[in-house]
Amino acid sequence: MSYGNLSKTKSTTKKIVALVGAPNSGKTTLYNWLTDSKFSTVNYPGATVEYSLGGLAPRFGDDLELMDTPGTYSLHPKSADEEVTIKALFEKTFLSQPQGVVVVVDGTQLGRHLFLAEQMRETGFPMVLVVTMSDLLKKQGLEIDLNLLSEKMNCKVIFFDGVLGAGLTQLITELRSLDVSKQPHLHQIWDAKTSEQKSEACEKLANQALFKTEQDRQKLNNIFQKTSNIDRTLLHPILGLLFFFLIMATLFSGIYWVASPIMDGVDYGLGWLGEKVMELGPNTLWADFLSHGLIASFSAVLVFVPQIFILFLGIGILESSGYLARAATLIDRPFSKLGLSGRSFVPVLSGFACAVPALMATRNIPSRRDRWITNFMIPLMSCSARLPVYALLLGFLFQEEPVWKAGLALAGLYFASLFMGAVAAGVLNRLIPKDKGSFFMMELPLYRRPRWTVVLTQSVSRTKSFVVKAGPIIFILAVVLWAGTTFPNYQAVDDQEKVESSYAGQVGRVFEPLFEPMGVDWRVGIGLISAFAAREVFVSSMAVVFQVTSEDEASQQKSLLEKMSTAENSRGEKIFTVSSVLGLIIFFMIALQCISTVGMAFRESNSWAFALGQLVSFNLIAYGLAVAVVQGLRAIGVS
């Protein structure tokens, strides 16, 4: 089987070692210690699941390459990310096949985690067993008989302290001396009887290694008591939900409020740079390209960085503290009605801030099917870019009305977007056959204090991955859009004239018959086309085509509303009426007009068919519904 472009395979003379372990086993913490948090996150060829590659930290030497794989419970994958782990171990990837493995087992879950170690042992992979969470065991005075484990598992066993890093030097020494001459083979699947016997044997071995006295068993129970006490509140049917909403509200207000000034700063800084460039070459094509093409396109990419970083930081904290698994469990039921699981909640909610980071957040969903459905519904959530458009259109509808009415209508739009997303997910749920990872069996890990280095490193790495991989797609599409709104009459001094005579303007005129059933003319059509750069561009495009000159934002909106009230088409009919504005609202609610989202949808699904299918279907449905609303209202006498 081929998994994409293997020509990128790097050859390396260093020994390659993969880290394998169950979710929450402490594998990533160990990986961060080994690499000094210097690694790159890569997608497995042909898949959208990522794993990390990094060299040994320089202070330890440079003779080892390390690979951090997605957590897995066994060598027989049941989800997309588990599949990547197995492929990374047994097939040639970008880096080449690992020659040895470190099997990471949680010392507090030894019996269960030895199950994977036993499978790995049977493959013949040269391996070292690392027992983590030693700090928790030591605190209770528990000691693991490493010699016994080593003897039974036929490999070296090392105790690792994730807080202090103890055990690292010994591990590296063992990895260096690992005999990698043996060729591993795929694991032969166990039948039920064998699985039962192996599970029993693993637990027996763990008990022998852990418990010397009956008190030792109680000591292990003590470790779980704290988690149990916290769960009493956080999983309580009422209190649990209350805390869930509080935690989520904190996370998402953080995305809005903390990211907002930084985003404004990025926007202002690059806007200032663009102005300075324009001053260097007023009315020249090169300055226009640099300012409105290049810098504005960079801005379109970089403006998302603060939101993406904060979102991943928040998710990282929730995940490493052990809460994310609880949150997914608490909210699982409503999502199960849509064929999804509680893991889709965070990405869907993130969609209300911005679809771009929200699409990236779906990487935490192990089931490929769930990820596709979630990716499909996210662009329907009312993102922050729709807000200026809604503000303008609702401002028009409720010009003489009390403000609360517009506010209520806005809230209605947010609920309507959730409803539309649920409908889309429901439809897709019926169309896509269930995959093998669609079940929900969630292990709720111990609550632990997040390791900040790990969380920060992961957030930076994922943000960097967005800039490097999705950035170019967004950048190219933004430059194409600049060219469309600039050429051929790029020498025109007047902005309105330039836009009207541009290719985008010409397209607007060509497609005017399409816009007419929506009750608007080609000028609004230009706004709708320009909104593909970013939805909020619709407002500034309207200001340009309707010749609003005010610099002040508040008075600009006021004079734009006045112009909209009096704007007429070539037949002398009002363009903006209740029906046409409602049609526009419906259109903006459903249409996928954000090229950044399309670029990211391609990146996350690894399929142009998915990204373009989403683009075409959302826009066709948006158009059809907008026309139906406008014509329906006009048929019953609402102008």
Next chain:
Amino acid sequence: MLLSEFALQSRKGSFQNLSEADNKRQQGLALIQSFCGDPLICDRLYELGLRPGIILEFLGRAPFKGPFLFHYRNTVLALRPAEAACVVVSQQGAT
């Protein structure tokens, strides 16, 4: 009986503190007899450390009639009713 049926019959309380649960063990303990249904789910149950002979303690249910929560061998596991229906159990220490 199936684990899903056992959970529905058990006390529908909120999530219990383990020590509290210890005092009420008779009400919520189930002994796994066997697995049935989707082999993939059964396989995952083994991987999660479940097998015939393991005693599960029913802790409660997530809101909106969500997944069941079970405790065994210092692990808490959330299972949807459909997955819980793949585990055949017998009630332990019924009063």
